Each structure stands twice: as C-alpha cells, then as structure tokens.
Amino acid sequence: MKDLKSFTTDRPARATLRDVATLAGVSEISVSRVMRNAPNISDALRTKVMNAAGALNYTPNRLAGALKNQSSNLVAVVLPSMSNEVFLSVLDGIEAGLDEHGLNAVLGLSEYDNDREWRVVRELLSWSPMGIILTGLHHDESIAGRISQFDIPVVQIMDVEGSPIGGAVGMSHTKAAVAAADYLFGKGYRKFGYIGAWSERPERSRTRRLAFEDRLKVLGTRCVASRILEERSSALAGASATADMLAASPEVDCIFFANDDLALGGLFHAMSAGIKVPDELGIMGFNGIDIGKATPLPLSSIETPRYEMGVMAAQMLLRMQHEEPQIVELDFRIFEGGTT
Amino acid sequence: MKDLKSFTTDRPARATLRDVATLAGVSEISVSRVMRNAPNISDALRTKVMNAAGALNYTPNRLAGALKNQSSNLVAVVLPSMSNEVFLSVLDGIEAGLDEHGLNAVLGLSEYDNDREWRVVRELLSWSPMGIILTGLHHDESIAGRISQFDIPVVQIMDVEGSPIGGAVGMSHTKAAVAAADYLFGKGYRKFGYIGAWSERPERSRTRRLAFEDRLKVLGTRCVASRILEERSSALAGASATADMLAASPEVDCIFFANDDLALGGLFHAMSAGIKVPDELGIMGFNGIDIGKATPLPLSSIETPRYEMGVMAAQMLLRMQHEEPQIVELDFRIFEGGTT
DNA sequence: TTGAAAGCGCTAACAG
C-alpha cells in the first residue's frame, strides 16, 4: 500500500475508484470487483482494496455505475399526494419492501393532476430507474408508451379493477363497497346517506360510491342523500357535512363515508349533537385507520391493506425482472366497531 | 430532417441525444443546449431539435448529465420513519419546496437507528445529490465527515437547539414545553402528569419533557406522575396509559402528552370514563394535527410548523449554494382547544 | 485471478 498521506492531503474531496486503486496499488477494475462482491477475488486483493477504500472514505459513484449498466437501483414512486395518511402507510410499505433489496425510492407527487403526473413520470424516468410504481389504474396511453421505451417493470397499486400496464397489487373497491352495503343492510339500516369529498378524487372513491348505490338497489333500498364536497377530506369537513345532511334529510339512518377522516367527523358531530350512535345513526368509514380504533365508540370501517400493498409492490417489481407481471388482489376486512 | 422511419423501426428503445441530433441533422451539443434551454439558440435550430426529440420521444439521461456535471438535481431526504403523521407533513412540504425548483427527493428512512441512518446516508450520497436533508440535530461526527467530502449543502430539520452540520430549520422544543407549562399553570392546573411513548424516540420529546418538568419546578409545582411507554405512539396506547395513570394517581388534574395521538387517546378515555374535561382533567397534546380540531372538545395542543419546515428546508438548500448556512427558528403556537 | 481498453450519454471548454 502506497503512502496514504499524499492522498488525504492532496484530495480532501470525494475519492474515486481510481484513487482507491492507486492507493491500493491495483487496477481500477479490481477495485470495482471488490466493491461489487464479484466472484473470484483473492483475499489478499480484497483486503488491500478494503483498506484503501476505508482510508479514503470511498463512496461509490452510482451515477457512473448506473450509466454504464443502463440501469440503477432507484425505483420511481409516483403517489398522488402526501396529505393523506393512506399514502403514508403505502409509502412506508414500499420503503420497507425496497430496503430489503437495497433499492432506493425517488419520489414524485402527481397531486391528482394528469399533466403533472406525466411530467413527474418523465422526470423520474430520466434517472433510469430499475422500475416504477404508479398509483391507480387510470393511466394515459402516453404514459404507458413512454415507460415502455425503458423496458422496466411497472407496478400499479391501490386498484385491481382495470387494465394495468404491467403488474398490479391492490384491492377491489367494488367488492368493498358491496360488502359494506350488505353489512349495513344486515344491521337493519335502510335510509342511507353517502358523504365524499374533494370531488371524488381519487377515482376509486367514485367506484365505491357507485357500487354502493348499485348494491343498495339490489337490496331493495337506496341512498336517500348524497354529498360530494369540493374541499379535501378532513374530520372537520365530515362533521359539517354530516350536520348539513341530517338537517336536510333527517330520515337518514346510516352514513357511508368515503374515508375515515370524514367518518370520524361524522361521529364527532353525532357525539356533540347527542345523536345516538349506532341506534339513531350508523356510521361507516373506509380504510380502518388507527385512531378510529381508539374513539369511545370504535369506528366501523373497511380495513384496507395499505402497508402490505406497498411491500408487495416493491417485491413484485423485483420478481418482474424475470417473471411475468401478475395482478394481486388483496383482501379487505370489515371492522365491526361500535358505530354500526 | 432525415427519415424518421429508419429510427422508429430500428430503435423502439430509448432514444439518446445522438439519435435526436442525427434525426435533426445537427450536432449533439446543439441538442444538449436546446434541451437545457441554454442561451443563444436560433429558433430554427430549436424547432428542428424539438421536432426530432418529440418524434423520438426523447427522455434525457440524467445519469449521464449528472455524472458529467458532478452534481444532480436529486436531494437526499433522510427521515426517521414513515409511520408518523408528523413526517407526512414534513415530507409534503419538502416535496412542495423541491418541486418549485425542479428537484427530486430520494428518500431514506433511518427508523431511529444510528447505524441504519449511516448506511442510508452513505447510500444516498452515492447518487451525488445536490443537497441533503436530515432529521434532528443529534448527528454523529462520522456522518458529518462523510457528507463534508461531498461539499453539498446540509439542512437539518425539526430542531434548532444544538449544533447543526450546516443549516437548520426547526423550532425550540424547550420553549414549546415552557410555554405549555406556563399555559397550563395559568389555567389553574397543579398536579401534572406526563405521558410519552416509544422510549422517547425521537430525542426531541425528551427535551420537551425535561423542559416541562423544569418549568413546573420554577412555577412551584411538579409532575406527580410520568409514564414513558415502550410501544409506539397511538391513540390506543394513549388511552390505556391515561387510564393507568389516573388509577394510580387520581390526584392528577392535567396531562401533557408527547404528541396528539397519545393525547387523543387520553381524551377518548376521559369521554368513555365520564371524566369531565377540562374541569376534572386537562389534556394537552403536541403538534396540532387536524383531527384534534374536530373532536367534540377540540384538543388543546401546540401547533408545530411541520409543512413549513419542509418547504423552508428545501428552499434553504437552494440558497446555501451561494449563501452561508443559517439557523431558522420557526414559531409554534398554543392552540387553546376545549380540553384545557 | 487480475489487468487493459473501450465506451455508457452527456456537457464544459474551446474553436470557428
């Protein structure tokens, strides 16, 4: 091993493979092999290289490696928004799944805007990711076309009802809504209300509402009141929408909400207004978030496998490198709380 | 413009600058200039290039550009965890701030583990990010050293009490705890309880507890009961810890919680148990999350500027390219709900 | 088991 000092003083900056090679007195390619744990490396070489790398605090330059390899260990993750706890769990799962395999997520947010999603996808693709995770199944032809040039696995999450570009891992929102209708009908409710928000973004919430309404018809009843707010979901919005709905349609005996935030608002309103839940009013949410389990009356809801979706999406990406794309439909579960 | 067909049939794959140049009949560097909106480009050239790029569906290869430039438009973002709504807002803000400037976040999670954080930082640095955002101020010398080789701006978020590596944007957790103590004392509470979770991860929650206890002493009173759970924060955990504490120390007249999840649990327990809030028991949270505003009794809390922290961290990163690092202390605000 | 040469796609520096 040559003199370390000449390196550390001359180059306080980031060391390259070449620096490590020179210090260790070997060729660059040998260093490269050691760093990547290539087979057929002598212990002597490995030791020399590791010492030199350690001394120089060498950090590999993935940019160069990926450029040469035409592929990186980055995964493009495109979510609609970070203002929704649902995507927190999803992202948490994705990160967990990616981390297992040493992959890194590059994040892009579409904010539920198609143009913006397109830009974000384009942007992220410019990093030659090894795969891409998209949210939802309603994707432009043009996005699919753009991605196909890259010949990388695509996994779409949240939904399974539609035609994925590649693989998909999600749940059936139709089945969930039908299960909710059946469950609530079985509990004896007949005059249903529905409350959604943010003009039914994402699309999946509309799918649920329509399936819910259809199923009620089959059961011989119907939604007597329905409100789709323009503002984003929040407990506050859910509370006031519930108050409005009950004022206008006092006959409503059960409200199905687009998500738990709204539903909790409904529950809080009922508590404040002295409405007896679940007898006078049934309340059903969607997602099964933690806090709904802790309210004095636990919130009835549909538990969705958000974290699992994330983990499985990451794993599917890996599998799709050799295998055919699959569509994985995960189960939801009705959480029978105290509000129905 | 040469014949497009020979390109589209021969190369269904990703087009390169060279392909665009050939198709447009110009040099590669000209294409490069057009793509980067360099100055002094004739309209004729721009048009030719844009047409060719459009026809080929050209996506720039940032890997190559960044390799050449020794710097990318990636920003490494290291957060402790994605199972906490607090970091959702922070990340949301970061994304918003980065997006303004065309930057992309590469995400890494430390899971509150120092070794893991070190690995993650190393991993993310290998992508030559243009900057790095870290959470908290308790950072290893070795991490600082490793980053310093890269000569990129570092911004630490959440906290301002300590010695940042570069810039910092956060709040004073000491001041927040003092303000809480003063506020609660002013409301007439005297027998205080404190409930935290997950063995006081992150460190900042310990800072708050200690400052809270110190301030109570100054005010001539003290914490008569204190519980630090080992499990993670959740409303459920907060509810049972509250029940335990009140059973063991019935004299407690006010509980300060480490965060709103725990506090909401406390509130829900009180509601279920028929404890009169705020008269028999005061409840104070920390963070000021949305849902606390919608409960029948809005949750008193300390509103923290989480989203703003994220946005400002991103902006500071940009500024630090020419300016000196700064420490920005953001304000918190006491939200006087109905629980105190 | 190790090394030498070539080049991934892009852009800074220097012509013209």
Add this chain to the structure above:
DNA sequence: CTGTTAGCGCTTTCAA
C-alpha cells in the same frame, strides 16, 4: 450561433 474534442467514474468485454 454552432461544432469538435475530451472526459466525468464506472464496468463490460477480451486478453494474460
């Protein structure tokens, strides 16, 4: 305003 040359740091041949 546009082009030529060279090289970022790494890894895939191919050779020894």
